[in-house]
Amino acid sequence: MFGKNTITITDNRTGKAYELPVESGTIRALDLRKIKTDENDFGLMTYDPAFTNTASCKSAITFIDGDKGILEYRGYPIEELAEKSTFLEVAWLLLKGELPTAAELKEFTHHVSIHTYLHENLKKLMEGFRHDAHPMGMLLSTVGALSTFYPDAKQIFDAKSRNHHVIRLIAKMPTIAAFVYRHSIGFPYVYPDNELSYTGNFLSMMKKMAEPRYVVNPVLERALDVLFILHADHEQNCSTNAMRSVGSAHTDPYSSVAAATAALYGPLHGGANEAVLRMLHELGDIKNVPAFVKDVKEGSGEKRLMGFGHRVYKNYDPRATVIKKLAEQVFEVTGKNPLLAIALELERIALQDDYFVKRKLYPNVDFYSGLIYEALGFHSDFFTVLFAIPRTAGWLAQWQELLSDADQKIARPRQVFTGSPRRSYVPIEKRELTRS
Ligand code: CMC
Numbered sequence: 001m002f003g004k005n006t007i008t009i010t011d012n013r014t015g016k017a018y019e020l021p022v023e024s025g026t027i028r029a030l031d032l033r034k035i036k037t038d039e040n041d042f043g044l045m046t047y048d049p050a051f052t053n054t055a056s057c058k059s060a061i062t063f064i065d066g067d068k069g070i071l072e073y074r075g076y077p078i079e080e081l082a083e084k085s086t087f088l089e090v091a092w093l094l095l096k097g098e099l100p101t102a103a104e105l106k107e108f109t110h111h112v113s114i115h116t117y118l119h120e121n122l123k124k125l126m127e128g129f130r131h132d133a134h135p136m137g138m139l140l141s142t143v144g145a146l147s148t149f150y151p152d153a154k155q156i157f158d159a160k161s162r163n164h165h166v167i168r169l170i171a172k173m174p175t176i177a178a179f180v181y182r183h184s185i186g187f188p189y190v191y192p193d194n195e196l197s198y199t200g201n202f203l204s205m206m207k208k209m210a211e212p213r214y215v216v217n218p219v220l221e222r223a224l225d226v227l228f229i230l231h232a233d234h235e236q237n238c239s240t241n242a243m244r245s246v247g248s249a250h251t252d253p254y255s256s257v258a259a260a261t262a263a264l265y266g267p268l269h270g271g272a273n274e275a276v277l278r279m280l281h282e283l284g285d286i287k288n289v290p291a292f293v294k295d296v297k298e299g300s301g302e303k304r305l306m307g308f309g310h311r312v313y314k315n316y317d318p319r320a321t322v323i324k325k326l327a328e329q330v331f332e333v334t335g336k337n338p339l340l341a342i343a344l345e346l347e348r349i350a351l352q353d354d355y356f357v358k359r360k361l362y363p364n365v366d367f368y369s370g371l372i373y374e375a376l377g378f379h380s381d382f383f384t385v386l387f388a389i390p391r392t393a394g395w396l397a398q399w400q401e402l403l404s405d406a407d408q409k410i411a412r413p414r415q416v417f418t419g420s421p422r423r424s425y426v427p428i429e430k431r432e433l434t435r436s
Contacts, residue, residue: 005021005022005023006019006020006021006022007019007020007022007027008020009035011035011037011044013037014037016035018031018034018035020032024058026055029045029046029054032044032045032046033045045414045416047416051236051241052311055236056236056241056244056411057236057244057401057402057405057407057408058405058407059235059236059398059401060074060097060401061073061074061094061233061235061394061397061398061401062074062094062233062234062235062394063075063235064234064235064312064313066310066312066313066314066315067314067315068315069313069315069316069317069318070318071234071318071319073090073093073094073232073233074093074094074097074098076093076099078229078230078318078319078322079318079321079322081093081229082226082229082230082322085099085229086197086198086225086229087198087199087225087228087229087232087390087393088105088108088109088112088198089105090228090229090232090393091108091170091232091390091393092104092105092108094232094233094393094394094397095166095393095396095397095400108167109198111167111171112167112170112171112198113171113192113194113198113201114171114194115167115168115171115172116171116172116174116175116192116194116201117175117191117192118172118175118176118179119149121149122142122145122146122149122176123179123189125141125142125145126138126142126179126180126183127183129141129183131183131184131186132184133183133184134381135177135180135181135184135381135382135384135385136261136264136265136271136381136384136385136388137265138180138183138184139176139177139180139261139385139388140258140261140262140265141258142176142179142180143169143172143173143176143254143257143258143261144254144255144258145254146168146169146172146254147252147254147255147258150165150168150252150254153165153252153253153254154252156250156252156253156403157403162253162400162403165252165253165254166253166396166400169253169254169257169392169396170392170393170396173388173389173392174198174201174202174205174389175192175205177202177385177386177388177389178190178202178205178206179205180382180385181206181378181382181385182205182206184379184381184382187209189205190204190205190206190208190214191205192204192205193205193213193214196214196216197216197221197225198225198228199221199222199224199225199228200216200221202224202389203216203220203221203224204216206378207377217333219329219330219332219333220330220333220334220376223326223329223330223372223376224376226322226326227323227326227369227372227386227390228389228390229390230319230322230323230365230390231319231365231369231386231387231390231391232390232391232393232394233391233393233394233397233398234391234394235312237269238263238264238266238268238269239260239261239263239264239269239270239391239395240260240394240395240398241263242259242260242262242263243256243257243259243260243395243398243399244398244399244402244411245259245411246259246260247399247402247403248402248408248409248410248411249410249411250410253396253399256395256399257392257395257396260391260395261388264384264387264388264391265384267306270366270384270387270388270391271384272306272307272364272366273307273365273366273369273370273373273380273383273384273387274370274380274381274383274384275306275307275366276306276307276343276366276367276370277339277370277371277374277380277383278306278380279305279306279307280339280342280343280346280370280371281339283342283346284342285342286341286342286345289342289345289346289349290349292346293305293346293349293350293353296355297353297355305346305350305356305361306366306367307363307364307366307367307368307370308350308356308361308362308363308364308367309359309361309362309364310362310364313362313364314360314362315360315362316362316363317362317363317364317365319364319365320362320363320364320365320367320368323365323367323368323369323372324363324368326372327340327368327371327372327375330372330375330376331375334375334376335375337371337374337375339371339374340371343367343368343371347363347367369383369386369387370383373386
């Protein structure tokens with residue numbers, strides 16, 4: 001009886017037993033449909049509003065063990081990649097499944113660097129945004145607009161075309177992001193410098209003024225590259241789910257990345273790094289930390305310690321550990337961000353407070369990243385854009401995987417209908433009377 005990869009469910013409504021296969025620790029939700037009270041019953045479904053216990057796909061890209069605080073891309077620990085790899089190498093790894101050879105990396109880097117320019121009309125489109133438009137609003141609109149410049153991107157089952165647009169997206173995201181930034185501060189756009197590294201070129205487009213060539217500080221260039229590695233993928237999070245969901249309708253990759261970017265914008269997701277900085281600025285001084293933590297605990301959930309907690313990690317987010325160390329290296333060049341002391345005190349108090357300990361709330365990737373971004377001179381409303389650039393590689397890897405997965409179809413969840421049963425139309429003059 002035991003040792004079989006099946007589960008037997010007894011329906012106490014009918015007394016019937018059903019034996020369902022178990023595969024990789026899951027049962028197929030559709031198998032539950034066989035469980036019916038009678039012929040006319042639709043069959044059993046699961047109710048899982050935030051996908052808290054539902055695997056929406058099989059994936060070979062990113063592995064997380066939230067209890068142990070483990071994150072791996074294609075089997076490689078994030079700590080090792082952050083120490084030894086580069087963002088473009090990691091992007092290749094996510095997309096192709098293996099680390100590139102020297103020749104493959106050279107070719108990939110070359111292709112990415114020759115696709116960094118934007119169509120001039122896109123610049124005109126960006127000029128239409130108000131001076132105070134949020135950078136994420138500009139980013140997601142502009143990347144969506146790219147789909148109109150590349151109508152052949154609809155050929156999503158043509159591997160050659162798909163690869164071409166994957167490279168274009170990885171190459172153009174930093175350019176769009178930098179143009180968004182320059183627009184928001186009223187500075188002229190700086191065109192890509194294809195001789196520089198991926199992050200060196202990005203910093204040049206962000207910072208260059210009158211000098212003939214922007215001189216990149218190697219510590220800051222590497223720090224940004226490491227931040228890009230850490231943010232490149234994170235399995236089935238909200239924005240990746242958006243990418244897969246929209247992509248499942250066979251939408252082109254530019255529109256799908258725009259949808260994923262919109263999901264990332266939210267303060268519970270990629271917008272949290274901006275919210276952390278706002279919180280630290282509002283706190284202003286270490287002495288205000290205890291009262292703030294008390295407020296969070298007593299506020300029945302509406303006030304949160306931003307940058308803390310995670311749906312999957314019930315331990316220290318391994319990315320936060322790397323970022324905390326990275327912050328020290330960056331601060332040696334830029335000078336210490338005075339908000340660091342407040343962040344460290346928040347972390348110290350929270351990690352020994354029963355409320356946070358009981359709920360397993362630890363610092364996540366967003367808790368320290370904003371401090372580095374601020375030290376690099378970026379405005380807090382630009383932080384999520386800095387998350388979107390590298391995550392594009394992860395979104396595209398997940399999208400490619402979706403397209404080659406025979407199990408996948410258009411994403412279309414079910415619902416539990418709680419509305420009115422069928423009723424007849426009520427003429428307007430009688431409506432007040434019928435309402436209870
Ligand atoms: N501060 C205070 N309490 C919290 C926090 C927090 N940051 N996060 C969760 N809780 C409490 C929550 O009130 C709930 O308490 P109770 O059981 O008494 O109702 C309990 O912990 C479980 O929280 P949840 O909202 O059910 O957990 P979730 O898995 O749905 O939410 C989360 C995960 C990341 C949205 C949440 O922890 C949060 O809002 N954190 C702050 C925002 C943040 O830092 N987001 C970045 C996430 S990491 C990067 C990314 O994914 O983009």
